[in-house]
Amino acid sequence: MKTFKATILCLFLCTYNSYSQSIQDIIDKVDLDILSLTIQEFSGEVTTVVDGNTVTIINRQQANNDLAGDYLVQKFEQLDNITITDQFFNTNGRNIIATQLGKTNPQDIYIICGHYDSVADYCADDNATGTTAVLEAARILSTQCLDNTIVYALWDEEETGLQGSQFYANQAFNNGDNILGVLNLDMMGYDGDAVGQPGDNEFDIDYINAADSEGMKDDIISVLNAYTFDLSVVEVNPGTTSSDHSSFWFVGSFPDDAFSAVLLGESWETNDETPFYHSSGDRFSTLDLPYFYELTKLTTAYMATVGGLVNVDNNVTQTLTTLTADQASASYQWINCNTNASISGATSQSYIPSVSGNYAVEITIGTCTEISNCIIFDTLGLDNFLASEVKVFPNPVKANLNVEMTDNNETIALDLFDVSGKLVLQKSITNQPISLHMKNLPQGIYFLKVSSSKKTGTYKIVKE
Structure with a gap:
């Protein structure tokens, strides 16, 4: 199976509108x-x-x-x-x-x-x-x-x-x-x-x-x-x-x-x-x-x-505990996007991840198979950062990506994913300023997950 090229979206509790129908x-x-x-x-x-x-x-x-x-x-x-x-x-x-x-x-x-x-x-x-x-x-x-x-x-x-x-x-x-x-x-x-x-x-x-x-x-x-x-x-x-x-x-x-x-x-x-x-x-x-x-x-x-776009819904709805494929009456296979591996036994419309990770679902109806976006799932059920609480710059970025937080006392975890859902950089910082070195990464679209003990958020990054 090829690496998933679908785009990672936000961490909000919402329906993830992937390449849908x-x-x-x-x-x-x-x-x-x-x-x-x-x-x-x-x-x-x-x-x-x-x-x-x-x-x-x-x-x-x-x-x-x-x-x-x-x-x-x-x-x-x-x-x-x-x-x-x-x-x-x-x-x-x-x-x-x-x-x-x-x-x-x-x-x-x-x-x-x-x-x-x-x-x-x-x-x-x-x-x-x-x-x-x-x-x-x-x-x-x-x-x-x-x-x-x-x-x-x-x-x-x-x-x-x-x-x-x-x-x-x-x-x-x-x-x-x-x-x-x-x-x-x-x-x-x-x-x-x-x-x-x-x-x-x-x-x-x-x-x-x-x-x-x-x-x-x-x-x-x-x-x-x-x-x-x-x-x-x-x-x-x-x-x-x-x-x-x-x-x-x-x-x-x-x-x-x-x-x-x-x-x-x-x-x-x-x-x-x-x-x-x-x-x-x-x-x-x-x-x-x-x-x-x-x-x-x-x-x-x-x-x-x-x-002749075939009407298959490959959206996924996320709650605090569960991922659910929106398409009913289909065959399902849930996938770990970080390893590109099918998850054994995860063949129902809904999937309850036991650990935080990056997941997608393969949906099959007849001869048609579509794959959802890779979704970053956090089993902790954290709230999302407000726009005023996190500043990520410069964007587009050529070398160093900076992250500024209004709360300077929190330990911050940074996870950078490429568009395939692959984790390419990971960093944990206690003291600001916070910076990720991206100069040696290929140009393209990335997604940065920022997490503290209380909140989380994901931000789209363009690397030039």
Whole structure:
């Protein structure tokens, strides 16, 4: 069993909303901190760790982007329920593809994709943004059971003639793949309008009147209207052919053999594209992150919708003594997240831990199995710290994480967990100041549990 990649939440007595069953729940799981860090790593603004080595991915030009490809493979390897294809299509060209098979209709395929190569250093908007949005959709949806198959595809050599996507599209056509829709994400992080002003947050959907691409466009707009997004759509018909979606339009004999495909991104139609296009000035600092966040929520919601999200509730309710899976009439297996081991005999809907720890439940209904978030459980039943009683800073942190308490006389226990639920640092302090040395830890999202004899609390930490 792989390490659990679900996020640890709070210690409050509450229902833990993990990657659960509704489209709105999926939207709520899109994480701006993760998006921000991934863009910075993939565009070379900060270092990252690839295959155990600390590296900087400044350039992703097609003859120099193996490091970027390795980073993407590593990202997908951290997920469950997917199969990774490292697809080499010429001397330098390399598509990175992850496939999540549908539980009911595995032959029905939807693709969310973007190109990861660039023409200069950095290139945050073009196309670290689209790449990051695909990774975020995979991070969230790979925890879910879906009726249909989703392919998370990241193309190489788009900048030299759409070569990676053309190779895949032609191969899919020759194989007779039943591709029902291709959502291409290319440059979705720049919006030049002042926040809150009329016209702000416009985005384009490029489509053509072939292979029901217009119907696909309508379905995206239906999702846009069904939930709350701070976005305004601009329909572009006929859409541009200068990105990877057009590889799926022009296969076989056009238009009879075309696949349904659209492009979604910032609004070139209204001349609101990045002024740093195809230059090393295309940096993270030029992006409108709230705008990008909204577009990522929309695209993830659309993929969850067409993927056919299976209604399995993997939430867990915690009381002082008991953990209970919210889903009734299922098979259950409780798991110790610190060891990734199943707990012998813990196969009921409720579980009463005998010791404090970090727990999750695996829920199975028919062919669908989902795993809850890892939950930090304290058998002592302590109260939670008030916001005024604990200060954790700086956050994001690069080296030393400081913790200040209003009560200076208490012995404080610090437990730092990564997003998989693994305990990575532990410290007990009697006298302040309190500090955790995080400089040598990989960048990413962590959760700090702070405990005294009377109270406890858990805090989300971003390590840069």
